[in-house]
Amino acid sequence: MLSGGRLAAAALLPAVAVFFSGTAWALDGAAVEKLALGEGDERIAAISALVSEGDPKAVDVLKALAEGEMQTSGRRVLIVRGGKAMDAVTGEAVAPVPADSEDVVANNRLRAAVGDALALLRLLSPVRAERLASAKTLAGGADAATLPLVQRALAQESDAEIRALLEIIAASMQLKSESRDARLAAIRTLGRSSSASSKTLLLELANDADPDIRREAHMSLDAVEKRLALGEWLGLAFAGISLASILLLAALGLAITYGLMGVINMAHGELIMIGAYTTYVVQNLFRGSAFDWYLAAAVPAAFVVSGLVGMALERTVIRWLYGRPLETLLATWGISLILIQAVRTLFGAQNVQVENPAFMSGGLQVLSNLVLPWSRIYIVAFVALVLAGMWILLGKTRLGLFIRGVTQNRAMASCVGVPTARVDTWAFGLGSAIAGLAGCALSQLGNVGPDLGQGYIVDSFLVVVFGGVGHLAGTAYAALVLGFANKALESWSGAVLAKIAVLVFIIFFIQRRPQGLFALRGRAVDT
Amino acid sequence: MTRLYGTRGWLILGSAAVVAFVLFPVFNLLVPADHPLHLSNFWVTLAGKILCYAIVAVALDLVWGYAGILSLGHGLFFALGGYAMGMYLMRQIGREGQYQSDLPDFMVFLDWKEFPWHWWNSEHFWWAALLVVLVPGLLAFVFGFFAFRSRVKGVYFSIITQALTFAAMLLFFRNNTGFGGNNGFTDFKRILGFPITTPGTRMALFTITAAVLIAALLLARWVVTSKFGRVLTAIRDAEQRVMFCGYDAVHYKVAVFTASAVLCGIAGSLYVPQVGIINPSEMSPANSIEIAIWVAVGGRGTLAGAVLGAGLVNGAKSYFTVAFPEYWLYFLGLIFVIVTLFMPRGVMGLVARR
Numbered sequence: 058m059l060s061g062g063r064l065a066a067a068a069l070l071p072a073v074a075v076f077f078s079g080t081a082w083a084l085d086g087a088a089v090e091k092l093a094l095g096e097g098d099e100r101i102a103a104i105s106a107l108v109s110e111g112d113p114k115a116v117d118v119l120k121a122l123a124e125g126e127m128q129t130s131g132r133r134v135l136i137v138r139g140g141k142a143m144d145a146v147t148g149e150a151v152a153p154v155p156a157d158s159e160d161v162v163a164n165n166r167l168r169a170a171v172g173d174a175l176a177l178l179r180l181l182s183p184v185r186a187e188r189l190a191s192a193k194t195l196a197g198g199a200d201a202a203t204l205p206l207v208q209r210a211l212a213q214e215s216d217a218e219i220r221a222l223l224e225i226i227a228a229s230m231q232l233k234s235e236s237r238d239a240r241l242a243a244i245r246t247l248g249r250s251s252s253a254s255s256k257t258l259l260l261e262l263a264n265d266a267d268p269d270i271r272r273e274a275h276m277s278l279d280a281v282e283k284r285l286a287l288g289e290w291l292g293l294a295f296a297g298i299s300l301a302s303i304l305l306l307a308a309l310g311l312a313i314t315y316g317l318m319g320v321i322n323m324a325h326g327e328l329i330m331i332g333a334y335t336t337y338v339v340q341n342l343f344r345g346s347a348f349d350w351y352l353a354a355a356v357p358a359a360f361v362v363s364g365l366v367g368m369a370l371e372r373t374v375i376r377w378l379y380g381r382p383l384e385t386l387l388a389t390w391g392i393s394l395i396l397i398q399a400v401r402t403l404f405g406a407q408n409v410q411v412e413n414p415a416f417m418s419g420g421l422q423v424l425s426n427l428v429l430p431w432s433r434i435y436i437v438a439f440v441a442l443v444l445a446g447m448w449i450l451l452g453k454t455r456l457g458l459f460i461r462g463v464t465q466n467r468a469m470a471s472c473v474g475v476p477t478a479r480v481d482t483w484a485f486g487l488g489s490a491i492a493g494l495a496g497c498a499l500s501q502l503g504n505v506g507p508d509l510g511q512g513y514i515v516d517s518f519l520v521v522v523f524g525g526v527g528h529l530a531g532t533a534y535a536a537l538v539l540g541f542a543n544k545a546l547e548s549w550s551g552a553v554l555a556k557i558a559v560l561v562f563i564i565f566f567i568q569r570r571p572q573g574l575f576a577l578r579g580r581a582v583d584t
Numbered sequence: 585m586t587r588l589y590g591t592r593g594w595l596i597l598g599s600a601a602v603v604a605f606v607l608f609p610v611f612n613l614l615v616p617a618d619h620p621l622h623l624s625n626f627w628v629t630l631a632g633k634i635l636c637y638a639i640v641a642v643a644l645d646l647v648w649g650y651a652g653i654l655s656l657g658h659g660l661f662f663a664l665g666g667y668a669m670g671m672y673l674m675r676q677i678g679r680e681g682q683y684q685s686d687l688p689d690f691m692v693f694l695d696w697k698e699f700p701w702h703w704w705n706s707e708h709f710w711w712a713a714l715l716v717v718l719v720p721g722l723l724a725f726v727f728g729f730f731a732f733r734s735r736v737k738g739v740y741f742s743i744i745t746q747a748l749t750f751a752a753m754l755l756f757f758r759n760n761t762g763f764g765g766n767n768g769f770t771d772f773k774r775i776l777g778f779p780i781t782t783p784g785t786r787m788a789l790f791t792i793t794a795a796v797l798i799a800a801l802l803l804a805r806w807v808v809t810s811k812f813g814r815v816l817t818a819i820r821d822a823e824q825r826v827m828f829c830g831y832d833a834v835h836y837k838v839a840v841f842t843a844s845a846v847l848c849g850i851a852g853s854l855y856v857p858q859v860g861i862i863n864p865s866e867m868s869p870a871n872s873i874e875i876a877i878w879v880a881v882g883g884r885g886t887l888a889g890a891v892l893g894a895g896l897v898n899g900a901k902s903y904f905t906v907a908f909p910e911y912w913l914y915f916l917g918l919i920f921v922i923v924t925l926f927m928p929r930g931v932m933g934l935v936a937r938r
Binding site for chain 1: 654917920924
């Protein structure tokens, strides 16, 4: 399987010609010698020679050079590891280590060249993941001189995904080839690519002197652009869903406390912040062992802690202010200030670091220009779960029945024996607990600091009001609409203007339709 | 014309005027600096700042205390007035900025070659004075007209005014908006040709502020004791009944909301030359809510209480943020909770009970 590549390499790089005289397992002695004993450019050329050979032993020699394990004894090149020496060319053990051996010194330029060479040689690695990683690096831009190696890797590659990548890499190198047929073939291959760098390459050729090449380039360019546009659209859609999920999570708790109970809870953002800090504390407890599993404990912990804080607030302050929304607004604002300062006192004013567990870092590569971060994907799924859980809790359980009963007709509920005061506490606690879940999720996306909640309070209220107070489904639709609208505007007007436009839109919308997207049916009581 | 105040009221107002117009100038300007009775410029600036806040508090009390409209956008009107004045003050710097250009430093920094359109005419004081009144007034008129016409009220109104303020803050934070972005306007040199940091100018600004506050109080008092004010109070207590009696509540609310916004704009324009800086953080939602707590502490629907509340809370803030900076938010938060739970009529309520 070696011969095809070797022939190509030999034709392009004269240094390799020497290799034919050697035995099947031996390295190109002249190149190794030059690498160890040569000067400047000679050594770099020697590296290219070794690379194009693509022998696993070349990897060994280059690694030895990079790690300072290469020595010379006269004209003989040795690799010395743990007091044992072996000949770098033949692989024979040399014992004892010759007394006159000297270290081979590598300067920075050489080290860089060795690093590149090693990355390239990974294309031939038996491990699939290493080959894939190497191919992805090369796809970002590779030196045309490495074409022989890439072609050789292509010849022996069996994995379809890596093959596709390598074909495009090889094609982009052949664009400048002497042969017109090779160029045309390369252009056609590039048409199958979906990366922005191929687009740039093709754009250059779109004005080529040769009409055939121009035509092919245009056709390929169209194909690439179509694929790129698809990626952009999908990316935008996902960004919209992702933003919507965050808006929804932040607003969901408020949909209960404000939407159902009518409490203007300005401390809602701080309950989110408490959830995030709870996650931080749990994460620290899990340091050292089973770190990846800390979220399993952090989610219920954030739920419980924020819920308890919420219930305490309801019992001590909010209970006395039912039916006085403006006063509630001021009192809960005061509470939010106290909570912010309390967190500053406990954890310091600086942001704290919440690390993602391993399974949430990185992303899912859907297209070459579309990577969906795992953290976002998990959060979308998490929000869906929370929404479903809340729907079941409110719609199918006894507590949910009581909450709905009390919010719809307090007096009647009380008459049939519902403990309304206790239901209030539980309902407020539930809304707060969901804010805690939001905090837990948000801690996975950005900074956790005492001001975390302040950024979400305006948004959460607008989502609830926009969706129609008292409607859980309305809240969900509102979050989706606002998330998509924000991201769509962002792509052509910038983030800040998009945000302003959405805010202004909601202000106008509420003036046209104060009841929100979905109005509560029945007699609206003027209070 | 109805009597605005009783004898005691006039006496208190009169003595406050004496303090502001006689004692402050005398102890600040005439008493030598090393004399123990000398009033330092620091106190004059602080007092001037608090008087500006008091004007805003009176403005909010007019709409909240009497018409039942809790606006969380008064910080925006205040800042708009401040920015209008700030533009003029930036032009007064002339070529004395860092870059010796006719353009303000931040524009040179952004590599702008000429003034954007909204800076047109900003070198004239009369234009600035016009903007101070017109910009907040027009915004409040348009916003109020649409909001009140669709019967947005109560908490809804509070939330959308807060959203408006938040949107404006984001807008002013942008460098491209042309208002200095993050840093806003600062490093003022002159106002109407007078150097801005001399004790004489400061005292002049202080006395003007005090005069505006007294005028605002009298005007607001006149409004609420007039028939117009009666209707406002009736709208606050039972809007539907007022409408059934044949009054159009929208006109009353729009009028009082606009007047209140103009008052805020004037307060902002007096605030900026005294404090020497205006930036978008003045528009943060937190600032607007704090205005509401000044009014609540003093006692809603009393006007004088608004002045008292602004003085008490801001006095406490100046003290705490220097002496115990880490406890200020606890204290402010507690004030919010205690006032709403236990003192619905504020300090004025306590005074009146005795």
